Amino acid sequence: GDECEAARLYVDARAPAQGDGESWSTALASLEEALSAAAGSGGRTTEIWVAAGTYRPSREVVPSVDCSATFAIPPGVGVYGGFAGSETALEERRPLLHRTVLSGDRNGNDVPGSGRSDPSRRDNCYHVVTISSGDATTVVDGFVITAGNAMTQGAGMLILGGSPTIAH
Numbered sequence: 001g002d003e004c005e006a007a008r009l010y011v012d013a014r015a016p017a018q019g020d021g022e023s024w025s026t027a028l029a030s031l032e033e034a035l036s037a038a039a040g041s042g043g044r045t046t047e048i049w050v051a052a053g054t055y056r057p058s059r060e061v062v063p064s065v066d067c068s069a070t071f072a073i074p075p076g077v078g079v080y081g082g083f084a085g086s087e088t089a090l091e092e093r094r095p096l097l098h099r100t101v102l103s104g105d106r107n108g109n110d111v112p113g114s115g116r117s118d119p120s121r122r123d124n125c126y127h128v129v130t131i132s133s134g135d136a137t138t139v140v141d142g143f144v145i146t147a148g149n150a151m152t153q154g155a156g157m158l159i160l161g162g163s164p165t166i167a168h
Contacts, residue, residue, distance in 0.1 A: 007041065007044045007045045007046055007047070008045070008046070008047040008048070008049060009021040009022070009028065009034040009037060009038060009045055009047070009048045009049070010022070010023060010024050010026075010027040010028065010034075010048075010049050010051075011027055011028050011029070011030070011031050011033075011034045011048060011049065011050045011051065011055075012024065012027035012028075012029065012050075012051035012053065012085050013029060013051065013053030013054065013055060014029075014051070014053065014085070015027040015028065015029040016029065017029050021033070021034055021037065024051070024085050024086055024087075027051065027085070030055075031048070031050060031055045031071060031079075031102075032057060032058065032071065034048045034050075035048065035071060035072060035073065035074065035077075035079075038074050038077045039072070039074040039077075043076060045077060046076060046077060046078060046137075047077070047078045047079075047080065047090075048077060048078070048079045048080070049080050049083055049087070049090075049093075050079065050080065050081045050083065050100050050142075050143075051083045051084065051085035051098070051100070052081075052082070052083065052084065052085070052098035052099055052100050053100065053101070054101040054103050055071075055100075055101065055102055055103070056102075056103050056104070056105065056106050056108070056125075057069035057070050057071050057102075057104070057106065057125050057128065058106060067123065067124065067125055067126050067149065068125070068126060069106065069125050070125055070126070070127045070128065070129065070130040070158075071102055071128060071129045071130070072130050072131075072132070073129060073130070073131045073134070073138060073140060073164070074134075074138075075132075075133050075134035075135075075137075075138050075162065076134060076135075076137045076138060077134075077137075077138060077139075078137065078138070078139035078141065078165075079139060079140050079141070079143075080093065080139070080141050080142050081093075081095060081098075081100025081102075081141070081142035081143040082094055082095030082096075082097075082098050082099075082100055082142035082143075082168065083098055083100070084097075084098050093142060095141075095142035095143075095168045099144055100142060100143050100144065101143070101144045101145075101146060102128050102129060102143050102144070102145045102146070103128065103146050103147045104124040104125035104126075104127075104128040104146070104147040104148040104149060104155070105121075105123075105124055105146075105147035106123055106124065106125060107123045109123070110124070110147055116149055116155075121147070121149050122149075124147050124148065124149035125147075125148055125149065126148065126149060126150045126151075126154075126155070127148055127150055127154050127155065127156075127157070127158040128145050128146070128147065128148040128155070128156055128157065129145060129156065129157040129158070130154075130157075130158045130159075130160065131157070131158070131159045131160065131161075131162060131164050132160045132161060132162070133160070133161045133162040134162040134163075134164050135162060135163060135164075136163060136164070136165050137165075138162060138164040138165065139164065139165040139166075139167070140157070140164065140165075140166050140167075141165070141166070141167040141168050142167070142168045143168075145157060
């Protein structure tokens, strides 16, 4: 029955802004919005399904200079990419076919092939994905993670604690 199914949110970059995230047809356009809702759900949201597209962390404060924006994955939440946007089962997704990109290039201005010290990368997020805690039920699966710009470590993903599941 329904009580056994995972509480799920749907995200699609092509969706109109007013979606509630409860189905593909009413998907949220923002992955950050879904992560925030999952973090505030008291453990009810356990999966976030993300359709193909490019998603960038943002921070409303001063988006042009605040490089600390990140996709913060709440403990116990599985975030899955690689969906076309119509699937009904996790097994139907195809991450290689439906590229789902988490990009730290917040202004979309990186010069291809340039190094991290290139001026086009100054606005990039330090850490594209951050996981502060969580066990194997905290999952990041089916994404291309790119364009982080940490000076030391964790540009693509910074894991501060716990033992999350990272796949595909």
